[in-house]
Amino acid sequence: MKYNGFYFALFRGTMKKVIAEHFGQDYAKEVMKKSKILYKKIVADAPDIGADNPMAFNMLFALAFATPYLVTDGKVDKEISKEMMERSLLHMKWYFNRTDVNTVKGKNENKKSVVKYYKWYTPEKEEKYPTSWKVDFEGIPYEGACYYRITRCPICPYMDQLGCGELMPLMCELDKLMVHLQHGVLNREKMIANGEEYCDYFIVGDKEDVSGKIQAK
Numbered sequence: 757m758k759y760n761g762f763y764f765a766l767f768r769g770t771m772k773k774v775i776a777e778h779f780g781q782d783y784a785k786e787v788m789k790k791s792k793i794l795y796k797k798i799v800a801d802a803p804d805i806g807a808d809n810p811m812a813f814n815m816l817f818a819l820a821f822a823t824p825y826l827v828t829d830g831k832v833d834k835e836i837s838k839e840m841m842e843r844s845l846l847h848m849k850w851y852f853n854r855t856d857v858n859t860v861k862g863k864n865e866n867k868k869s870v871v872k873y874y875k876w877y878t879p880e881k882e883e884k885y886p887t888s889w890k891v892d893f894e895g896i897p898y899e900g901a902c903y904y905r906i907t908r909c910p911i912c913p914y915m916d917q918l919g920c921g922e923l924m925p926l927m928c929e930l931d932k933l934m935v936h937l938q939h940g941v942l943n944r945e946k947m948i949a950n951g952e953e954y955c956d957y958f959i960v961g962d963k964e965d966v967s968g969k970i971q972a973k
Contacts, residue, residue, distance in 0.1 A: 759796055768788060770847050772785070791826075802815060806884070858939055866940070
């Protein structure tokens, strides 16, 4: 996978601060130095999903949080990793707050990268990048709903390969926080990270009442 250090740089400060609160500044500095080196390696070694892949940022995002866990052999454990992830997102809440999924515009903004990816991932692209995400809209609860499914994820098997697959459910749970920051609620039944066949995203605004729409389907 083509290296891009943006996401590691974006979250580095918060990750370092959390580690320092638990283990001290010197240890945090050492961990982040090693993490940056490892990040370059595991991004470069990641499966090729296409340099212009509209969803590549998801892989880069996940691997950034995996590195402290890996370089410390789990001393920076799942709970600390979860804290780093959540605080990193909350640090950027201004960015997510710009989207309001109570509106049609907000819903479209939420699924913009998914729709773009769905159009990008042609049969020719799938043949070239067979491990990349597989997206569909099957099971939509009502017409016009902000809904999509991911039925194949390249991050999960790669995290397993790296030896940190246990972090994946925590990363997937971050979706709920992201949607919450977009003034919405994520209704989810399944996650690939839990060994299930897909991740579903049914997103409604936190001020919406959609019960009638679902019943009428």
